Each structure stands twice: as structure tokens, then as C-alpha cells.
Amino acid sequence: MEILQLVGLGLVVTVWAVVLRQNxxxxxxxLSIMAGVVVFLALLGPIGGVVDVLRQVGERAQVSDIYLGTILKIVGIAYLADFGAQVCRDAGEGAIAGKIEFAAKILVLVLAVPIVVAVLNTLLRLLP
Incomplete structure (x- = not known):
């Protein structure tokens, strides 16, 4: 879907949601959750293209698949946590949204440790 279609969908769903919310x-x-799912599914194709390009660049740069996979997992965690937190906020559950965001930050930190260690080891090898 083009951005105009996605924005149009978002505006139409917003108007419907405002009307429905009263009764x-x-x-x-x-309706709000389903619109979010539709937008997410519409973006899977372009996301797949970006992942393919990153894999090709990683292969040419001889970057280990482990590191590229970890970075893609981190990006996925960030996007999914944001989506989940927004759904919780739409439902009026700001506290749960905050906990989802906190959990995502911890998971990102855990996944980033091997990359940070590899960078530090590389720097240590470069220093006399």
C-alpha cells in the first residue's frame, strides 16, 4: 500500500472509531487494533526488501550473520513493542504500555551485549 492509502485508511478508521466509541x-x-494489523501487514513486503538488502550488504562486508540477525531482532523488538504499547494506550492501559516498553528495553540490552563485546574486542586488538 502506498502512504496515501495507509493515511486514508487511518483517517477513515479514526472517524469510525470516534463514532463507535460513544456507544x-x-x-x-x-477496529483500531485491526487497522494497526492491516497497516503492519501492508508493510511486511517493504520490510522484507530492506532485510534482503541488509543481508546482501552484510555478506559483501563479511559481517557475521549472527550480528546482522541480532540487529534485525533488535529492530523487530522495538517496532513490535511500540505497536503493542500503542494498542495498550488506545485501550486506556498506560501502565501496561509502559511495562511493555520497559521489557523491550531490557531485551534490546540483552541482545546488544554480544555486539558490544565484539566491538570492544576489536578495539582492544587495534590498540598497541
Missing amino acids: KPEWALF
């Missing part, structure tokens, strides 16, 4: 708030939340 059927649960349906408004469901």
Missing part, C-alpha cells in the same frame, strides 16, 4: 467502545478498540 460501543469495545468495537472501537477492535
Whole structure:
């Protein structure tokens, strides 16, 4: 989907959700979540293209698949956590949204440790 289609979808769903929220708030939340899923699914194709390009560049630069995979996992965690937190906020659950974001930060930190160690080891080898 082009950006105009996605923005149009977002605006139409927003108007419907505002109207529904007055009488059927649960349906408004469901509509909001479904719109988010549709947008996410529409972006899977372009995301796959970016991943392919990154893999090709990584192969040419002789970067280990472990590091590239870790970076892609970190990006995925960030996007999914943001999506989940936004859904929680839409449902009025800001506290749960904050906990999702906190958990994502911890997971990113855990995944980043091997990369940081590899960078530090490389720097130590370069120093006399």
C-alpha cells in the first residue's frame, strides 16, 4: 500500500472509531487494533526488501550473520513493542504500555551485549 492509502485508511478508521466509541467502545478498540494489523501487514513486503538488502550488504562486508540477525531482532523488538504499547494506550492501559516498553528495553540490552563485546574486542586488538 502506498502512504496515501495507509493515511486514508487511518483517517477513515479514526472517524469510525470516534463514532463507535460513544456507544460501543469495545468495537472501537477492535477496529483500531485491526487497522494497526492491516497497516503492519501492508508493510511486511517493504520490510522484507530492506532485510534482503541488509543481508546482501552484510555478506559483501563479511559481517557475521549472527550480528546482522541480532540487529534485525533488535529492530523487530522495538517496532513490535511500540505497536503493542500503542494498542495498550488506545485501550486506556498506560501502565501496561509502559511495562511493555520497559521489557523491550531490557531485551534490546540483552541482545546488544554480544555486539558490544565484539566491538570492544576489536578495539582492544587495534590498540598497541
